[in-house]
Amino acid sequence: MNLEEKIALRGAEIGVIGLGYVGLPLAVAFAEVGFPVTGLDISAERVAAIGRGQSYIKDVADDAMAAQIQAGRLRATTDYDLLKEMDVIFICVPTPFRSTKDPDLSFVIAAAQGIAARLRPEQLVILQSTTYPGTTEEVVLPILERSGLRAGRDFHLAFSPERIDPGNRVWTVRNTPKVVGGLTPRCAALASALLSQLTPEVHVVSTPRAAEMTKLLENTFRSVNIALVNELALLCERMDIDIWEVIGAASSKPFGFMPFRPGPGVGGHCIPVDPHYLSWKAREYDFHTKFIELAAEVNEEMPFHVVQLVTQGLNRQGKALRGAQVLVLGVAFKPDIEDARNSPAERIIELLRRGGAQVRYHDPYVPRFHVGQNPLHRPPLELVSIPLTAEAIAASDAVVIATGHKVIDYDWVVQHAALVIDPVNVTGRVDDEKVIRLGAPL
DSSP: OOHHHHHHTTOOOEEEEOOSTTHHHHHHHHHHTTOOEEEEOSOHHHHHHHHTTOOSSTTSOHHHHHHHHHTTSEEEESOGGGGGGOSEEEEOOOOOBOTTSOBOOHHHHHHHHHHHTTOOTTOEEEEOSOOOTTHIIIIIHHHHGGGSOOBTTTBEEEEOOOOOOTTOSSSOTTTSOEEEEESSHHHHHHHHHHHTTTSSOEEEESSHHHHHHHHHHHHHHHHHHHHHHHHHHHHHHHHTOOHHHHHHHHTTOSSSOOOOOOOSOOOSSSTTTHHHHHHHHHGGGTOOOHHHHHHHHHHHHHHHHHHHHHHHHHHHTTOOSTTOEEEEEOOSSSTTOOOOTTOHHHHHHHHHHHTTOEEEEEOSSOSEEEEOOBTTBOSOEEEEOOOOOHHHHHTOSEEEESSOOTTSOHHHHHHHOSOEEESSOTTTTOOOTTEEETTSOO
16 A cells, blocks of 8 residues: 555554644644554653643643543654654654754754654655755755655655644644645645645645745744834834724724734744744845844844833832842743743843842743743743732732733732733723833833
8 A cells, every 4th residue: 555545544654753832733633533643752751641641732632632542543652763663754843043043953853863764665754843944955855865765756755834823722733724845746745635634725835945935934924013013112102102002993994904912022932933044044045134133133122121111110119120029920922821932021030130120920821930041141040930919919019911811810910019011911901000011101
């Protein structure tokens, strides 16, 4: 039976390397539609949790994952040798950047090396990790061909960008359209046939590079537009105009406008990272993405501005930042999720501590939060979420709402607080001079 037939009959063995926010939902989804799936991760702790039917990612329910394990369609392991049994292998590993903002592909390289040592004819390898255009062909392909097999002839290779939006209950891995670019037409056809078993719409592009650029366009689009409203928010503060009122009014236009909202910075895996991946690659072509780099610069400055608002608010009350007790509400990178990757709250806390403030935080979804180990805050530090009580709020000189989780009653917070800094506009209906909102008259 060839690979096309295995895919059509949902009998192809699928391996997923990297069981994080992308890999685990993908593995469970393929198991749910009937494919036998093996998840691989270097973390024995993650593998053990999956074996117990315990999900460590909010978007994957325990009972949904446990049902697939009990049915024998899903298993997890740290043993790369099982890749020999797979018909399809997805690479879903992290692609962070280094402190100098250049790409760190060490996880992708390690995964590709692990596959190459076990690669066999007719396997399909699909890279899903977000990266710069050229990674599939310039990095992954040469490593895989060290096996002696040739891509497009002996095995198949494609890139299909992940489109996971943590916490989104409407658009999931099962209904979000997919993009795929194959090394050859047959590579693309096989990857498309497989992905169409999972999601109803698959858009095939000409090359892996086009698919890689598609992902960067999607997230750079968001980065640039967020930067635009962030910059306008700073201007509105000086002009005594409320940016949130302006955005609401502009949103009444039924065409030609898409609302983006300012905030304390950007977080998550993609938006803070992708523009730097693209800018780094562009320099190889003697091209400088000035517009994109400026947007990243504006967004990276927002945590500094939030700390300025804290300092201004304390000054109005005759207090200094040094020695102040500051409570940060929310450290996840967006509301109502447990994902704190690249959260702007990290930089805010580091800057507050560097300014001499005593900082505590509360987040119902993130019990522990790591900061430091960078030029702005050298010592590593682990903080533990404190209970949100009236006493804790009242004991704080300032409360900074870094993430607007819906489970928190912000009217109640304002009632007990001496000063509230709100960069996310969850107190917009509160008329109280002790509240300072980003982008509103001070």
